[in-house]
Amino acid sequence: MNFTFEEYNDGYTIYAGGIQINQRNKFEKALLESKKIAQKAVEENVELIAIRNTLLETQHQLELQLRKLSRKESFQRELSKVLSHDLQEPLRKINLFSSRLLENEDLNHETDLGRGLLKISRFVEQVRHLLEKLEQYNGLEGKALEHVPVNIEEAVLKAKMDCGLSSEKVNIVFENHLEPDKKFLSDNRLVLILFRELLVHAFSYHKNDDYTSKIKISVDTITENVFTELKDAYKYEECLRIVFEDNSNQKYIPSTSIFDLFWKLDAEDTELRFGLAYCKRIVQLLDGNITTATNKKQSLKFIITLPFK
Amino acid sequence: MNKTISQRNNVNIIGNGNQTILFAHGFGCDQNMWRFVTPSFIDDYRIVLFDYVGCGQSDINQYNPARYSNLNGYAQDIINICDELDLNDVIFVGHSVSSMIGSLVSIKFPDLFSAMVFIGPSACYINDTQYFGGFGKKELLELLDVMDNNYLGWANFLAPIIMKNEDKPELVKELEESFCATDPIITRQFAETTFFSDNRKDLSRIKIPVLILQCSDDAIAPDAVGEYIAQQIQDSSYVKLDATGHCPHMSHPEETILAITNFLNKQYQTV
Known part of the structure; x- marks a missing residue:
């Protein structure tokens, strides 16, 4: 029962409203349940908005990453070409010409020039070996895994x-x-x-x-x-x-x-x-x-x- | 400013020795629970105490539910501490779940610890066909339900079961207060991570000497569990304590100290 008391100068009025206790419990339970559902919906909505924002941000980050990857890939291709050809070719030529010079009758391994040319050939071989390894190292990046x-x-x-x-x-x-x-x-x-x-x-x-x-x-x-x-x-x-x-x-x-x-x-x-x-x-x-x-x-x-x- | 690992895990270092003993607390506890045993080691050892993130006076803001959903997350706390303090050749003393956390560290970094002491360990809390862990899965799920619905009631119910020793009500009260003082969500997750872990397969991978201290009448880690762990670890020593309950380092510190000292003397040949 709910009561309201209203007072006048010459008296008072009591208003009374009642509901059967089992009915009241039922209504209260329904109200609480509805409140719970509404609260859950609000929370879920907040979560969904947060997830959507995160997804949008992730999408943006992904785009930036893809651009970066694309730049790296093109750089990688250029570097592979430089390592496998552009740098190898002059070395090959140096080796070729120093060998030719060594084959010349006037030059032998005992002369200063001969020893110098031999050293050049050795260094060139080392650098070529280094470049080959660098090429392998660089080539790993594009390897498709099996x-x-x-x-x-x-x-x-x-x-x-x-x-x-x-x-x-x-x-x-x-x-x-x-x-x-x-x-x-x-x-x-x-x-x-x-x-x-x-x-x-x-x-x-x-x-x-x-x-x-x-x-x-x-x-x-x-x-x-x-x-x-x-x-x-x-x-x-x-x-x-x-x-x-x-x-x-x-x-x-x-x-x-x-x-x-x-x-x-x-x-x-x-x-x-x-x-x-x-x-x-x-x-x-x-x-x-x-x-x-x-x-x-x-x-x-x-x-x-x-x-x- | 970024906090150091020592600040994050509330690391405290005491003692005068060269060799380090690292004391790792159990579920729902903190480093303070070691206060009855540490004075006995203070003259000969350097003692490192800490709180796992989410426990005691650790930095609760560093708690990450995904990290600590697995005992490996807690193991990482120990690895971080050892790394920051540049520790090696450490004697690890772990209570309850920390025994398995220490095991994970030892498997990951076999040279970090030189010996371990497990107090009331359990490799798996759930019964299996060939294994008695002490609990049914349903029972543990119900325990987590109680934690969800009535945390204080749960703390009030579990503390006396864990501590036993009714003649020392102050210890029961301390444990109950420790449960209540920690964040209920963190403690609930730690409970789930602890009680649903299964580290049985890890035991045979431990290659260093381990002392297992098994309490009498331990409702959390029954005798069969301690015996199982001792059987599985290659270089293990098993001591059944007269101490009852699950926290002998609090309820029966003298017996616990004696068992640890005997083990360390045997391992390191000191008198």
Whole structure:
């Protein structure tokens, strides 16, 4: 019951209105329900407007990214042409003419000019080799990936064979901790090149021919956040982890610069090395990540994580 | 200004030793719960205490539901702290769910920890055909429902079950207050992440020495769970404590300290 009291000078009036209690509960319940539905609709509408705005912004960002990609692609094509032809051609000619000069009867390898020409030929060969590697490195970008089941152990053995490394030269211990039904899908060619480069790198610093490189490669799984570039975005997925452990007691200091182009072991190192930059580029193309670490044994570890597909 | 990891996770460093012990609190708790055990290690070790993001005095603004929907998100907190403090050769002491969080860190970075101590660990809380975790799935879903509908009632109900030791009502009250002091949405998500995780397969991948402290009459992690974990970890030591409940470091600190000290003496050959 609801009551209203109205007072006059000479008296008062009481108004009373009532409703059966079960009816009242029913009406109140219906009112609350309607309020809840209306509130939910308002919230959903706000959410939808926010989502729409986000989508529009994303679309705009996507357009900018596509323009950037298009610019990069055209630059890439030009660079490939320069590397594969424009820079190679003058080098080829320098080599040709210095060879001709050397063939001249008056010149031999003992004269200053002869020695100078020989040096020029050697440098030209080095630069040509460098350009070829740069072309391969640059060419990785446009490579179409072919995802097939990859057997890591087979890839390691094949890489070892490709590098012409005998068991006397390199001792590889392989540990597979993957569950038997776990399939790793990736680009077989790139995985093979990756191991080839890692093996070459591990082997390349040994001046002593009698030395045996000790490599341990283990494979297992690890859960990682798949978003590495997006800030505050998280989605955890199981990834393949390859630990390539080089126990050759080399004087490494792990750092990210190890993956830079032309990284040098020390000041005395005169070679322009591509290997690890090449490895990093391959891993990036396979949507993975490569880092380094050392342990108490002072061995260098390359830790590679790759998505299962 | 960007906050450092130490500020984010309210890191506190005490002690005088060279080797570091990292104490990681459990679900619904904070670093303060270690106060009964840390004084015993302060002379010989450097002690690192912290709160997971969303717990204790951490920076709650850094909480990201997607990140902390998985124990790996919490593991990342520990990795970030070790990275910022440049820690290695760490002794990890984890209570309850932190045991599995520590395991994930150890699997990811095998050289970061040299030994681990698990207090009341569980690799999986849900019963399986060949495994007794202590809870049915339905039971845990109901518990989450209660958290959604009556958070204070939930805290009031769960704190005495976890703590046991009715003779120490102040500890039950402390745990209940700790539950109530944290953000209900964050605590609810932490509960879901904790109780629905299954880390059984991870145990055999732990390669460092681990001490498992199993409490008597623990409603959260029953004996069978502790025994299972000990069996699965290659280099494990199992100690069944007389301490009851799920928080022996609070209810029975002396026994907990003794078990940890014996283990560390054995591992590091110190007297």
